[in-house]
Amino acid sequence: MAGRVDTLSPSRWWLPGTLALTVVAALTVLPLVAMLMAAGELEPARLLGDPWIGRVIRFSLMQATLSTLFSLVLAIPVALALAHEPRFPGRTALVNLFSLSLVIPTLVAIYGIVAVYGRNGWFNSTLEAIGIEPLALYGLNGILIAHVFFNMPLAARVLLQTLENVPIDEWRLATQLGMTSLSRFRLIEWPCLRAPLTGLAVLIFTLCFTSFAIVMTLGGGPRATTIEVAIYQALRFDFDLPMAVSLALVQLAFCVLLMFVSTLAPETRVLGFNAPGPARRDTGGSANDWRPRFSQSERLTNCLIITLAAAFVLLPLLAMLAASLNGKLMSVLTDPGTLLAIRNTVLAAGIASLLTLALAVGLLLSVRHLRVRRGHDRIGRWLQLAGNVILVLPPVVLGTGLFLLLRPWADVFSLALLLVIVINALMALPFALRIIEAPMMRAARDHDRLLQSLGIQGWNRWRLIDWPLIRRPLGLAVAMAASLSAGDLSAIALFGSERIRTLPLLLYERMGSYRLEEAAVTAGLLLVLCLSLFAILQRLVGGSRA
Amino acid sequence: MPVPTLPPSRPRGRAIATTLLAFLLPALAPFDEGIAADRTLTVYTYESFVSEWGPGPIIKEAFEAKCGDCTVDFVALDSSAGILNRVQLEGENTRADIVLGLDTNLMAIAEDSGLLATAEVDTSGLQLPIEWTSEIFVPYDYGYFAFVYDTEALSTPPSSFDALLAAPDDVRIIIQDPRTSTPGLGLLLWIKAVYGDAAAEVWARLQPRIVTVTKGWSEAYFSLFLNGEAPMVLSYSTSPGYHMAVDETDRWQAAAFEEGHYLQVEVAAALDSSDELPLAREFLAFLTTPPAQSSIPLGNVMYPVVDLGDDLPEAFGRLIEPASVLQLSPEVVRDNRSDWIDEWLDASTR
Numbered sequence: 001m002a003g004r005v006d007t008l009s010p011s012r013w014w015l016p017g018t019l020a021l022t023v024v025a026a027l028t029v030l031p032l033v034a035m036l037m038a039a040g041e042l043e044p045a046r047l048l049g050d051p052w053i054g055r056v057i058r059f060s061l062m063q064a065t066l067s068t069l070f071s072l073v074l075a076i077p078v079a080l081a082l083a084h085e086p087r088f089p090g091r092t093a094l095v096n097l098f099s100l101s102l103v104i105p106t107l108v109a110i111y112g113i114v115a116v117y118g119r120n121g122w123f124n125s126t127l128e129a130i131g132i133e134p135l136a137l138y139g140l141n142g143i144l145i146a147h148v149f150f151n152m153p154l155a156a157r158v159l160l161q162t163l164e165n166v167p168i169d170e171w172r173l174a175t176q177l178g179m180t181s182l183s184r185f186r187l188i189e190w191p192c193l194r195a196p197l198t199g200l201a202v203l204i205f206t207l208c209f210t211s212f213a214i215v216m217t218l219g220g221g222p223r224a225t226t227i228e229v230a231i232y233q234a235l236r237f238d239f240d241l242p243m244a245v246s247l248a249l250v251q252l253a254f255c256v257l258l259m260f261v262s263t264l265a266p267e268t269r270v271l272g273f274n275a276p277g278p279a280r281r282d283t284g285g286s287a288n289d290w291r292p293r294f295s296q297s298e299r300l301t302n303c304l305i306i307t308l309a310a311a312f313v314l315l316p317l318l319a320m321l322a323a324s325l326n327g328k329l330m331s332v333l334t335d336p337g338t339l340l341a342i343r344n345t346v347l348a349a350g351i352a353s354l355l356t357l358a359l360a361v362g363l364l365l366s367v368r369h370l371r372v373r374r375g376h377d378r379i380g381r382w383l384q385l386a387g388n389v390i391l392v393l394p395p396v397v398l399g400t401g402l403f404l405l406l407r408p409w410a411d412v413f414s415l416a417l418l419l420v421i422v423i424n425a426l427m428a429l430p431f432a433l434r435i436i437e438a439p440m441m442r443a444a445r446d447h448d449r450l451l452q453s454l455g456i457q458g459w460n461r462w463r464l465i466d467w468p469l470i471r472r473p474l475g476l477a478v479a480m481a482a483s484l485s486a487g488d489l490s491a492i493a494l495f496g497s498e499r500i501r502t503l504p505l506l507l508y509e510r511m512g513s514y515r516l517e518e519a520a521v522t523a524g525l526l527l528v529l530c531l532s533l534f535a536i537l538q539r540l541v542g543g544s545r546a
Numbered sequence: 547m548p549v550p551t552l553p554p555s556r557p558r559g560r561a562i563a564t565t566l567l568a569f570l571l572p573a574l575a576p577f578d579e580g581i582a583a584d585r586t587l588t589v590y591t592y593e594s595f596v597s598e599w600g601p602g603p604i605i606k607e608a609f610e611a612k613c614g615d616c617t618v619d620f621v622a623l624d625s626s627a628g629i630l631n632r633v634q635l636e637g638e639n640t641r642a643d644i645v646l647g648l649d650t651n652l653m654a655i656a657e658d659s660g661l662l663a664t665a666e667v668d669t670s671g672l673q674l675p676i677e678w679t680s681e682i683f684v685p686y687d688y689g690y691f692a693f694v695y696d697t698e699a700l701s702t703p704p705s706s707f708d709a710l711l712a713a714p715d716d717v718r719i720i721i722q723d724p725r726t727s728t729p730g731l732g733l734l735l736w737i738k739a740v741y742g743d744a745a746a747e748v749w750a751r752l753q754p755r756i757v758t759v760t761k762g763w764s765e766a767y768f769s770l771f772l773n774g775e776a777p778m779v780l781s782y783s784t785s786p787g788y789h790m791a792v793d794e795t796d797r798w799q800a801a802a803f804e805e806g807h808y809l810q811v812e813v814a815a816a817l818d819s820s821d822e823l824p825l826a827r828e829f830l831a832f833l834t835t836p837p838a839q840s841s842i843p844l845g846n847v848m849y850p851v852v853d854l855g856d857d858l859p860e861a862f863g864r865l866i867e868p869a870s871v872l873q874l875s876p877e878v879v880r881d882n883r884s885d886w887i888d889e890w891l892d893a894s895t896r
Contacts, residue, residue: 038635052891111769119757120774138758216723217760217769221753223895233725236627238884239634239655337598403635411641413621493593493624505593511764512594514788514847516772 013373017366020359021386027426028389031401032248038404039241047246053230057250060226063140064209067147071204074148075155076193078309080185081302082156083163084294088303094310095160096535098153099480101313102431103487103530105504106213107511108523111323112316113137113146113218122315142218147211151204153313158196158434161473165439166192181298199434202262206255206391206430227251231394248397255392263381317527324524332521341506342529345486348421348502349533353482355425360432360477363387364440372444384437388430390423398423399494416495423491428481435477436470443469475542482537483530503529585616587825589644590629594846596620601838601845608837609829616825626728630656637661638819643826646686646814646833651731651883653683653813654876663818667831672851675809675871683813684830686838687848690807690868691732692783692800693719694767699777703801707740710803711751718757718776720766724887727762728810729780734890735879736808739872745886749893759894783807783866788847790861799866806870812848 036042047053082091101109117123117137124134135141166188174184212228219225227247234244294302332338363384371380390398402419406412412419447465451457456464489504501509503526510519596602606618623629626647633640638661648656656662662682669678669685678685693710695703704710704717722730738745757776760766771779783800790796814833816826832838839850840857850858 052888055895107764107769110765111773114769114773114775118770118773118775142758213761213765216726217758217765219758221756221759221894222723222725222891229725236625236631237725237887239627239631400631400635403632407636407639413641508764509593509597509599511768513597513599513845514785514792515599516768517793519768 013369014366016362017364017383020362020366021383023359023422024363024386024389024426024429027402027422028393028398031398031405032245032252032393033401034404035241035245035248035397035401039245042242042246042249044246046243047250053247056225056227056230057254059224060209060228061254063143063147063215063224063226064205064211066140067144067151067208068201068205070144070148071151071155072197072201074309075152075159075200077305078152078156079159079163079193080189081305081309082160083189085299085302085306088306091306094306094314095157096538097317097531098157098313099476099534100317100483100527100531101153102150103480103483103534104317104527105487105489105507105523107489107508108320108526109146109149109316110214110217111523112318112320113142113149115319115323116315117142117145122319138218138220139224140219142220143211143215143224146214146218147204147208149313149316150214151207152309154431155200155204156309157476158200159193161435161476162192162196162438163189165442181294196434196438198262198265199437202259203388203391203430203434205258206388209255210251210392210394212394228394232396235396235400244397244400248394251394252392259385259388260382263378263385320520320527321524323520324522326517326520328515328517329521332518332525337501337506338503338522338525341501341503342525344500345503345529346533348417348424349482349486352421352424352485353428353478353537355422356428356432356481357474357478359425359429360387360436361440361474364433364436368440368444372441372448384433387433390426391430395490395494412495417500419495420491420500421485423494424485424488425481427488427491428484431480431484432477435480436473439470439473440466472542475538475540478541479534479536479538483534486533487526487530585613585822585825586619587616587643587822587829588619588621588641589646589829590621590623590632590642591646592625592629593622595647596622599845601841604841604845605833605838609832612832612837613825613828618829626652630659633661633817634659640817640819642817643820643822644814644816644829648683648813648815649728650809650811650813650873650876651728651735651879652876653680654880656815657682657876658880661817661819662815663820663823663826665816665830666827667834669834672834673853674811674851675868676811676873680813683815684833685811685813685851686833687842687846687850688809688811689848690783690809690871691729691736692781692785692803692807692866693778694771694781694785694798694800695778696771696774697797697799699774703778703799705802706804707737707748708805710755711748713755715754717778718755719752719778719780720757720770720776721759721780722763722766723759723761724890727760729763729782730759731883732808732810733780734886735874736872738886739808739874740805746889746893749890750896753894753896782810782847783868784843784847784849784862787859787861787865788844790864791844791859802866802869804869806872807866807868809871809873812846 082088082095085091088094104112114137115121117135119134119137121137127134137145170188174188179187209226210228211226212232215224215226216229227250231244231247231251234240234247363386367380367384370376370383374380393401403412406415443466451461451465486502487504489508492500492502492505493508503522507519507522507526510516510522591602594600602620606620609618610616621642623632626649629645629647630652633642633645633656636642640661645656645662664681665684666681667684669680672678672685674685674688693703700717704713710717710719721733724730724734737748741748758770760770763781766779767781767785770776778801781800786796786799789798814830816823816830820826834851836852836854836857839852840854842848842850843854843859843862849862
């Protein structure tokens with residue numbers, strides 16, 4: 001369907017993007033405006049005069065910067081190692097699991113991280129056994145470990161996808177020229193890794209800057225407070241609307257500024273000698289002949305890196321799964337409430353992920369026209385950034401704003417399910433955009449001229465060119481969106497009523513009612529559900545070679 | 547220039563899309579189980595009260611059976627403060643007939659809003675550790691804040707705050723943040739009630755012992771305490787009651803502190819703007835009767851406000867009895883809360 005929109009007469013290029021932007025704005029900008037109006041007069045002096053707020057902002061900036069740096073610096077070798085070792089045992093499963101760390105509920109992630117890195121965790125027990133001083137988790141360490149756990153796999157996954165799209169000709173050339181690993185990295189891999197790096201950095205920074213429960217719980221005390229915590233406090237605890245709105249605006253300003261700066265970075269293009277050609281996978285088995293040859297020590301290093309990364313991501317998940325294998329396993333699995341919650345979760349996630357996909361493709365179709373065909377690269381990128389706004393709005397502000405906005409028109413509680421689905425779709429949008437962006441731009445940049453000269457357009461263009469090129473990224477995006485929605489608790493906590501129970505809500509309720517073993521089983525089940533959703537959707541949409 | 551290989555035509559893709567649609571569309575309907583009855587009572591409360599295992603479903607069923615033609619419609623919000631926020635935002639247009647789940651610390655603020663009606667419920671016969679004077683709020687359960695400890699990690703817990711401050715270094719605690727959590731605020735007030743002006747100094751001395759300060763009870767209890775991160779966690783004196791009665795284990799116990807324990811009373815109130823005020827008052831009165839109260843001990847893991855006799859789980863008889871009951875008046879809490887939080891912030895980040 002999206003393809004048909006793409007092929008409307010050129011004068012209608014703006015339509016899909018405008019539709020997508022309208023949905024985004026209606027659910028982000030309007031609630032904020034509603035909050036602003038309800039808050040009345042803001043007193044910026046009160047905010048600026050508070051030394052505590054200054055400390056909070058400095059700390060937020062510091063931990064987010066470090067978290068972003070660590071996530072990216074660690075993701076690069078992991079992505080390279082995975083790209084160099086296509087036959088590493090369990091690689092596909094590992095790459096899929098990499099997408100899971102980001103989507104699991106915070107509470108579950110904290111449990112897993114504490115089980116591994118906590119004072120009594122596996123990691124410190126091992127250190128202790130070999131006589132090394134244990135790692136102190138709570139404090140900046142804990143925040144960084146958790147943020148890298150969430151974001152490094154995502155970054156590695158996106159970078160790996162970029163590496164896998166390096167045209168076969170470049171590898172062929174590298175092999176024929178007998179390039180060393182260093183020059184191969186410098187001339188081929190780095191230029192192609194750089195392209196998504198800015199976008200990833202902005203995404204990860206924003207996620208960490210607005211981090212809430214992770215920073216509080218693993219940060220060790222109120223010294224570790226982000227603006228998000230201060231907003232929650234102002235709104236929930238003090239019911240101080242002007243303060244909450246002012247703080248939300250400060251947070252918004254920082255992130256929007258950062259996003260804006262990121263668009264000023266010149267767009268990095270892959271080296272000049274890359275003749276447009278099919279990506280490696282399209283040429284089938286023969287491609288492997290051109291894969292660079294690696295020395296024994298290089299391969300050993302690669303395997304070591306992959307193993308370490310796998311351990312880092314998998315151990316916390318395994319800890320949660322291990323905790324879920326308790327005496328309550330069977331009773332939870334056969335509980336009708338669990339089954340109903342699974343159904344609700346799958347349905348809501350399925351619809352949300354389709355909506356995410358529609359929004360992402362719609363926005364990118366217009367952005368692509370601007371960036372590639374009209375040459376307005378920067379304007380296009382600004383438009384694209386608009387899809388990220390939801391990340392910057394604290395859930396509690398979004399919830400209150402939407403409530404204020406909709407209340408005169410409708411019963412907010414009866415709209416709860418719809419709101420949860422749409423907000424979940426919006427929350428997944430930044431990730432979907434990040435995943436689909438490069439392939440969509442590439443499809444236009446590499447093939448537009450040829451297609452024009454051949455007169456291929458409309459449905460045929462979509463079927464022959466766009467779909468095969470972006471099918472795999474689309475599969476990844478939809479799988480990611482669905483599992484993200486399935487694992488999300490923040491939206492359902494804002495609007496949920498006891499009538500719709502999703503699995504994360506059930507997990508939370510079981511915990512709140514002291515059913516801690518049942519909660520552990522539910523958490524394990526949620527992990528398995530997210531992973532299954534991910535694998536199935538990726539296969540279904542992305543194709544069997546995904 | 548190589549031409550990409552043409553993909554095969556895809557009837558399969560279309561079939562999948564059709565199947566997906568066929569699966570998704572009709573399934574949307576059962577999400578919205580509309581509720582229609584003659585008289586509907588809308589009750590704003592917090593999540594765990596209405597969970598499958600909370601007191602909510604039992605109370606709903608019992609009250610609907612009693613009134614005959616009415617429906618109790620629970621609306622679950624994210625926290626006690628969330629309930630209050632919502633009615634403050636809605637003002638007199640609120641859909642709520644009842645707010646259920648505020649506590650003594652929010653009472654004065656809620657009363658100041660002017661949105662609540664008198665309850666007209668006789669609370670004189672209730673079993674509470676304090677005398678109940680409010681005409682607006684009806685107490686439906688209570689409990690004491692306490693440190694729960696793991697008997698396998700700590701054989702003799704500290705017997706007082708002073709003992710905790712002087713305990714060996716490995717007697718560490720996990721607490722919750724007073725800015726985001728009810729028990730967190732409870733500890734702040736508890737220490738204030740015990741130490742008064744010396745509270746800041748006590749907080750500073752307590753710092754090395756605090757493993758971390760979590761956002762809410764669940765992170766502290768589930769993610770950290772049960773993972774063995776510390777031998778003690780801030781919770782309620784009634785928490786072991788659940789473990790003993792349902793999990794059938796005595797492993798987790800509350801440490802009795804000689805200075806006494808801080809009391810939390812959970813309350814409900816009717817909204818003045820309610821169209822169903824008489825029914826709302828009936829509901830409030832019903833909350834304090836044995837049919838509703840019997841769901842409290844194991845559903846909300848708190849003490850009931852009436853004598854349940856044999857219906858009180860045996861384990862509740864084995865809980866610690868506070869040496870003295872500590873409580874600051876709702877007005878004092880309202881007036882000083884913000885300053886005390888600042889004091890705590892200052893002492894904790896020194």
